[in-house]
Amino acid sequence: MKICALFGGPHKKGNTATLLEEVLDGAREAGHETLRIDLAGMDIRPCKGCMACKKPKAAGCVQKDAMPEVLDTVRAADVLIFATPMYWWNLAGPLKNTVDRFFALPFNVAAEESAFAGKKAMLVMTSGQPSDRDGREGLEMIFKKMCTFTGMQWMGTVTAGTNDIPLSQQPEALRTARDAGAGL
Numbered sequence: 001m002k003i004c005a006l007f008g009g010p011h012k013k014g015n016t017a018t019l020l021e022e023v024l025d026g027a028r029e030a031g032h033e034t035l036r037i038d039l040a041g042m043d044i045r046p047c048k049g050c051m052a053c054k055k056p057k058a059a060g061c062v063q064k065d066a067m068p069e070v071l072d073t074v075r076a077a078d079v080l081i082f083a084t085p086m087y088w089w090n091l092a093g094p095l096k097n098t099v100d101r102f103f104a105l106p107f108n109v110a111a112e113e114s115a116f117a118g119k120k121a122m123l124v125m126t127s128g129q130p131s132d133r134d135g136r137e138g139l140e141m142i143f144k145k146m147c148t149f150t151g152m153q154w155m156g157t158v159t160a161g162t163n164d165i166p167l168s169q170q171p172e173a174l175r176t177a178r179d180a181g182a183g184l
């Protein structure tokens with residue numbers, strides 16, 4: 001399967017990237033093809049909400065930035081991994097902007113025309129607070145609802161809290177992440 005990881009954090013080697021790489025290593029070991037897109041710093045502008053992409057015969061989004069290429073990769077993927085540090089109980093901005101721009105793809109249509117139906121989706125998230133106190137259910141709810149709405153299969157959340165113990169000293173969390181990747 002083709003796995004596309006949309007990474008929204010600012011730190012290319014931070015906690016979230018470390019957890020994500022474990023997932024991707026596990027997936028590669030299981031024979032999957034992986035691609036990680038580091039969204040922070042890319043020219044991905046916020047959705048304007050202009051609805052031009054929904055007009056009859058619209059040719060996608062009117063904004064000419066890096067997003068059309070990202071959307072092509074999203075369309076071609078069998079699995080989408082959404083990877084983000086928790087920022088104020090929410091997605092980091094670059095990932096939020098990217099998900100908003102999914103609006104330019106067909107999503108509320110018959111499965112055979114949908115850009116999302118049949119894909120698998122997973123959330124990889126780190127937070128400061130331990131995962132039983134981090135409010136992860138809010139972020140999970142967003143992705144579960146997105147999956148229900150678009151016809152994607154929810155594959156669950158891989159998560160770790162990082163304030164008390166550095167992620168590098170959490171072998172259990174890293175092993176769980178690798179296993180989750182292998183199980184995609």
Ligand SMILES: Cc1cc2nc3c(=O)[nH]c(=O)nc-3n(C[C@H](O)[C@H](O)[C@H](O)COP(=O)(O)O)c2cc1C
Nearest residue numbers: 009014015016085086087088089126127128129162
């Ligand atoms: C702007 C900002 C907002 C944050 N909001 C939260 C939060 O709401 N809950 C939480 O548990 N941790 C929060 N954190 C902590 C980060 O989620 C945590 O340190 C994370 O592991 C950082 O990942 P990174 O190393 O990939 O950047 C926040 C950090 C920043 C910088």
